[in-house]
Amino acid sequence: MINQSDEHHEIREAVRQLCGQFPDEYFRKIDEQRGYPETFVNALMQAGWLGAMIPEEYGGPGLGLTAASVIVEEINRSGANSGAIHGHVYNIVTLLRNCSEAQKRKYLPDIAAGKLRIQSMAVTEPTTGTDTTKIKTVAVKKDGRYVVNGQKVWISRVQHSDLMVLLARTTPLSEVRKKSEGMSIFIVDLHRAIGNGLTIRAIPNMVNHETNELFFDDLEIPEENLIGEEGRGFKYILEGLNAERTLIAAECIGDGYWFVNRAVRYANERVVFDRPIGKNQGVQFPIADACIEVEAANLMRFKACELFDSRKPCGAQANMAKYLAAKASWNAANVCLQTHGGFGFANEYDVERKFRETRLYQVAPVSTNLIYSYVAEHVLGLPRSF
Ligand SMILES: Cc1cc2nc3c(=O)[nH]c(=O)nc-3n(C[C@H](O)[C@H](O)[C@H](O)COP(=O)(O)OP(=O)(O)OC[C@H]3O[C@@H](n4cnc5c(N)ncnc54)[C@H](O)[C@@H]3O)c2cc1C
Numbered sequence: 001m002i003n004q005s006d007e008h009h010e011i012r013e014a015v016r017q018l019c020g021q022f023p024d025e026y027f028r029k030i031d032e033q034r035g036y037p038e039t040f041v042n043a044l045m046q047a048g049w050l051g052a053m054i055p056e057e058y059g060g061p062g063l064g065l066t067a068a069s070v071i072v073e074e075i076n077r078s079g080a081n082s083g084a085i086h087g088h089v090y091n092i093v094t095l096l097r098n099c100s101e102a103q104k105r106k107y108l109p110d111i112a113a114g115k116l117r118i119q120s121m122a123v124t125e126p127t128t129g130t131d132t133t134k135i136k137t138v139a140v141k142k143d144g145r146y147v148v149n150g151q152k153v154w155i156s157r158v159q160h161s162d163l164m165v166l167l168a169r170t171t172p173l174s175e176v177r178k179k180s181e182g183m184s185i186f187i188v189d190l191h192r193a194i195g196n197g198l199t200i201r202a203i204p205n206m207v208n209h210e211t212n213e214l215f216f217d218d219l220e221i222p223e224e225n226l227i228g229e230e231g232r233g234f235k236y237i238l239e240g241l242n243a244e245r246t247l248i249a250a251e252c253i254g255d256g257y258w259f260v261n262r263a264v265r266y267a268n269e270r271v272v273f274d275r276p277i278g279k280n281q282g283v284q285f286p287i288a289d290a291c292i293e294v295e296a297a298n299l300m301r302f303k304a305c306e307l308f309d310s311r312k313p314c315g316a317q318a319n320m321a322k323y324l325a326a327k328a329s330w331n332a333a334n335v336c337l338q339t340h341g342g343f344g345f346a347n348e349y350d351v352e353r354k355f356r357e358t359r360l361y362q363v364a365p366v367s368t369n370l371i372y373s374y375v376a377e378h379v380l381g382l383p384r385s386f
Contacts, residue, residue: 008070015071019078024350031208031353036160037084045114050088058108064309065243069250076254081357083209086247087119087157091165094240098228119161126153130370133179139168146221152214158200159210164188167237170230185233187225207356242314244365245322249301252325255358256294259332263287263339290332297324316379323371326361333358
C-alpha cells in the first residue's frame with residue numbers, strides 16, 4: 001500500500017506490536033461468544049493509547065486528533081474493532097473542550113492513567129432518531145441537582161464504562177429561540193446511576209457491539225456534573241461529533257487496508273484452473289479499485305484531522321471523510337468477500353466478521369443521507385430539507 005510511512009511511524013509500530021499480541025482467534029472467539037474484548041481494552045488503556053489526547057498537565061501525552069486517528073486506524077488494520085473503545089477517545093475531546101478546570105482535574109488524570117473509562121455518549125432516542133433537537137429526555141434543575149426522565153436507545157459500551165456523557169433538554173423546545181438551544185450535557189457516574197433511576201437493557205445486534213436501551217426514571221445528577229453552560233449542550237456535542245466522525249473515518253481506513261491486504265493475500269495463494277486467482281483481471285481489478293478508494297478517502301481523513309488539530313472549522317471535511325472512508329471500507333469488504341469465494345463466509349477467515357463490523361459505519365454514528373444533507377446545506381448553500 002502507498003501510505004506506509006508517515007510522521008506517526010513510531011505510534012503505528014507500537015500499536016501494531018500491542019495488537020499483534022491479540023490474534024484473529026481472540027476476536028473470533030469474542031465475536032462468537034458475543035463478549036467484550038476486556039483484556040485487549042485493558043492493554044490499550046494501560047499502555048496509555050486511549051488517553052492519547054489528554055494534555056501533559058493532566059497526565060496524558062497531549063497528542064492531537066491526527067495521532068489518535070492513527071491509533072484507531074491501526075487497531076482496525078490489525079483485525080480488531082475500535083468499536084469497543086472509540087467512545088472513550090472522542091468523549092475525551094468533549095471534556096477537554098468544554099469542562100471546567102475543576103472537572104478536568106477531577107476526571108482527566110484517572111482517565112489518562114487508564115483507571116477510569118468514559119466510553120459512552122447518550123444522544124439517540126427511540127422516537128426522534130436523527131432529529132436530535134426534538135429529544136424528549138429532560139433534566140429539570142431542583143435543589144442543587146438535575147432530575148432526569150426519558151429514554152435513550154443504541155447507547156454503546158454502557159456496561160463497560162464508568163462514566164457517560166448524556167444529552168438532555170433543560171429548556172422546553174417551545175420556550176427556546178432556536179431549536180438547537182436549551183439542551184445540556186452532563187457527566188453521569190454509571191456506577192451510582194444504574195439501579196438508582198437508570199435502567200439498562202442490552203440490544204442484541206448484527207455486530208458484536210455492546211449497545212443498550214436506557215430508561216431514566218427520576219435519575220438525580222449533581223449540579224456540578226453539568227458540562228459547560230446550561231442550554232449549550234448541542235453545540236458542545238456537535239464539536240465532539242466532528243472528532244467522532246474523523247475517528248470513525250480512520251477506523252474505516254484501517255478496515256479498508258485490512259480487507260485489501262487479505263484479498264491480495266488470498267488472491268495470490270488460491271490456485272484454481274492451475275493458476276493463482278489473482279492472475280485474472282476479473283479478480284485483481286476490483287481489488288485495485290478498492291485500494292484506490294481507500295487511499296483517496298485517507299487523504300480527506302488527514303485533511304479533517306489537520307483542520308481539527310489547528311482548531312479550524314472542519315465540519316465539512318469530517319463529514320466528507322466519514323462518508324468516503326465508510327464507502328471505501330464497505331466496497332473493500334465486498335471485494336474481499338468476493339475474492340474469498342465460499343471461504344469468505346467461513347468464520348475462520350474473519351472476513352465475514354469484519355464485513356459485518358464495517359457495514360455499521362454507513363448508518364452510525366451518522367447515516368449517509370444525513371451527510372449528503374449536511375453537504376447540500378452547509379457546503380453548497382442549498383435550502384435546508386428538514
Ligand atoms: C450499533 C449501533 C451503535 C450505536 N451507538 C450509539 C451511541 O453510543 N450513542 C448514540 O447516541 N447513538 C448510537 N447509535 C445510534 C446511531 O447514531 C443512529 O442509529 C443513527 O444516527 C441513525 O439514527 P436512527 O437509527 O434513529 O435512524 P432514523 O433517524 O430513524 O433514520 C432512518 C433512516 O432514514 C434516513 N433519514 C431520516 N431522516 C431523513 C431525511 N430527512 N432525509 C433523508 N434521509 C433521512 C436515515 O438516513 C436512515 O437511513 C448507534 C447505532 C447503532 C446501530
